[in-house]
Amino acid sequence: MAGHNKWSKIKRAKAVTDARRSKAWARITRDIMVASREGGGDPSMNARLSLCVDKAKAENMPKDNIERAIKRGTGEIEGQDYVEMNYEGYGPHGIAIFVEALTDNTNRTVADVRHLFSKHGGSLGQNGSVSFMFDRRGVIEVSADGVDEMELFELAADAGADDVESDGDSFVVTTSVAEFGTVNNAIEGAGHTVIEAGLQRIANTTTKLDPDNARKVANLLEKIEEHQDVQSVYSTLELDDDTVNALA
16 A cells, blocks of 8 residues: 555655646645535535645645635635546556546546647546546555554554555555544544645556656656646556656
């Protein structure tokens, strides 16, 4: 399981620019709006919104921006109406790719995503073409600094987690979707530093490629992620240490 977390680490290792921060804020703003629309504007009563607000704070998003996004979502102030869309397809060498997006123009987004797939050696498929290769899971990355693995395991297990794995300078805690909020709250409540937490699609099988071919897939993944409407991208590319080093 811990190996699936390496794509996030690769992305975090890249230099942060103003453009990247602006993109991150735009993504989080859309997340907040949708979460507020579906579950209400009170983070204490809306676990999804609470997670979005935490991400916004981690990206140093101003409080006023967060509050405006919530009010747009609840309808208190006028804003664009975003819908959640998923896209599925294959990249180079048969690597399955699952894309999550939030868009105010579905025709534009699907056309753009299809173009990116075809331009970089892949093909966009129909809904259901690769979704069966991914499991929806809660993933919580916890800093390993000063943390006893057994104590964390017991804490997480008592809260309902499925597994805890060491991943170098962090631990990766996995949960079911239903138990994600409870486990995350227990870990934070115990004073542990949560580096990143959220619901992810975890590949239930992966494919290893040589570094050159892995880079071709990674290039497609990055191009898709750079699209303004894309929130998350998942793939069946195996990210062992050799591949991670090559991509990094």
